[in-house]
Amino acid sequence: MKIQVMGPGCPRCQEAEKVVREAVAESGVEATIEKVTDFQQMAGAGVFSTPAVVIDGQVKLSGRPPSKAEALEWLK
Amino acid sequence: MSEQQTPTCAACKAQHPADAGKGALWKKLGAGILLLAGWFLLYKQLLPFSNWLVYDAMGLAQGGRLGSTLQFFAYDTPKVLMLLVLVVFFVGVLRSFVTVEWTRRFLAGKGEFAGNVLAALLGVVTPFCSCSAVPLFIGFVTAGIPMGVTFSFLISAPMVNEIALVMLYGLLGWKIAALYFATGVILAIAAGAVMGRLKLERFVEDWVLQIRAGETDAASPAMGLNARLRFGAEAVKDIVGRVWKYVVLGIAVGAGVHGYVPEGFLAHIMGADAWWSVPAAVVVGVPLYTNAAGVIPIVQALLGKGAALGTVLAFMMSVIALSFPEMVILRKVLKPRLIAAFIAVTACGILLVGYLFNAVV
Numbered sequence: 009m010k011i012q013v014m015g016p017g018c019p020r021c022q023e024a025e026k027v028v029r030e031a032v033a034e035s036g037v038e039a040t041i042e043k044v045t046d047f048q049q050m051a052g053a054g055v056f057s058t059p060a061v062v063i064d065g066q067v068k069l070s071g072r073p074p075s076k077a078e079a080l081e082w083l084k
Numbered sequence: 085m086s087e088q089q090t091p092t093c094a095a096c097k098a099q100h101p102a103d104a105g106k107g108a109l110w111k112k113l114g115a116g117i118l119l120l121a122g123w124f125l126l127y128k129q130l131l132p133f134s135n136w137l138v139y140d141a142m143g144l145a146q147g148g149r150l151g152s153t154l155q156f157f158a159y160d161t162p163k164v165l166m167l168l169v170l171v172v173f174f175v176g177v178l179r180s181f182v183t184v185e186w187t188r189r190f191l192a193g194k195g196e197f198a199g200n201v202l203a204a205l206l207g208v209v210t211p212f213c214s215c216s217a218v219p220l221f222i223g224f225v226t227a228g229i230p231m232g233v234t235f236s237f238l239i240s241a242p243m244v245n246e247i248a249l250v251m252l253y254g255l256l257g258w259k260i261a262a263l264y265f266a267t268g269v270i271l272a273i274a275a276g277a278v279m280g281r282l283k284l285e286r287f288v289e290d291w292v293l294q295i296r297a298g299e300t301d302a303a304s305p306a307m308g309l310n311a312r313l314r315f316g317a318e319a320v321k322d323i324v325g326r327v328w329k330y331v332v333l334g335i336a337v338g339a340g341v342h343g344y345v346p347e348g349f350l351a352h353i354m355g356a357d358a359w360w361s362v363p364a365a366v367v368v369g370v371p372l373y374t375n376a377a378g379v380i381p382i383v384q385a386l387l388g389k390g391a392a393l394g395t396v397l398a399f400m401m402s403v404i405a406l407s408f409p410e411m412v413i414l415r416k417v418l419k420p421r422l423i424a425a426f427i428a429v430t431a432c433g434i435l436l437v438g439y440l441f442n443a444v445v
Contacts, residue, residue, distance in 0.1 A: 047222060047416060048291060048295060057211070071184055
């Protein structure tokens with residue numbers, strides 16, 4: 009599983025990354041987590057508000073950090 | 085009545101799980117009404133309580149400097165915070181509908197003038213922070229939304245928002261809140277329309293124009309009522325949790341000015357007669373950067389001491405609408421000339437607003 013956390017590095021983006029890392033650790037799922045700060049890459053994925061979480065190329069959430077429950081749900 | 089339900093009805097209830105959901109909905113509605121009533125009762129007690137606290141419990145003299153400063157602080161702080169919680173919650177629920185993705189789809193294909201108007205209005209409710217300005221700009225441009233329309237959105241989104249409006253209402257009354265809303269939206273429409281006329285597309289960084297944006301709807305899954313209410317509650321936690329410090333600090337400064345600066349002190353430097361006060365307010369306001377929560381209590385204090393409304397509005401708009409960090413971020417997608425045009429057009433609009441209100445009010 010490939011998880012991308014997209015955002016230019018604002019506090020809310022850092023929070024999104026933290027939540028995703030915690031959720032991955034908790035669920036024990038094998039996943040790579042990548043922080044994307046490049047705007048071209050974001051636009052290519054169809055992300056127009058940050059922070060956003062993209063899993064295997066699919067935008068799961070954008071505009072706010074996820075809750076841990078949400079993140080765990082995606083990892084199932 | 086419900087006690088007399090026959091077994092058949094219990095059976096049909098089991099077949100329609102929606103009915104069970106209905107019961108829960110009524111319960112939630114009841115709880116909501118109770119909460120609102122409680123909020124209202126508490127709100128009504130704030131003024132008598134602040135008077136009691138300062139003049140009876142602390143025994144300060146009515147009309148004294150320290151007394152009026154403290155009473156001002158003890159009344160306005162909880163008042164503004166309570167208003168913020170209420171409004172941010174409802175705006176949060178509304179925002180679960182009006183996402184950036186939805187706004188982008190909605191504005192795509194709208195004509196220039198209608199687009200400017202809609203973008204300025206949507207800027208008020210669409211969730212926006214300056215760190216999102218670049219992806220949003222790219223999203224709008226790749227959706228074929230005209231540049232001028234995009235700028236209408238980028239001007240109104242930070243400037244006219246629920247926090248600014250609640251604080252203006254709480255501290256200065258609904259008339260000034262309405263005035264700010266109307267002039268802010270009109271300014272965003274007009275400045276965006278002018279930017280559109282200037283045909284500045286070539287000053288967008290080249291790589292932006294080459295982007296093929298992926299189409300996506302995955303980011304907006306269907307949300308139930310529960311999820312939307314939770315969204316509102318999250319917004320309260322997030323936004324009020326972030327701005328309460330500025331509110332308290334701002335009101336403390338405002339209260340100090342209220343109690344200790346003599347009446348009419350600012351009339352000759354920030355009054356309507358000083359023609360240079362409006363441009364001075366803009367020049368001082370543009371590099372200053374704070375959010376609405378921090379600047380409005382100070383604005384209230386200035387108004388109370390004889391500053392003219394137009395001058396103060398111009399100051400406030402330039403502080404909130406044009407911010408240095410946002411320009412730095414926008415530099416990634418806009419060439420310097422376009423940023424300069426953006427600042428110049430918006431600043432001119434703010435000057436006009438300032439002079440207009442100084443002349444009229």
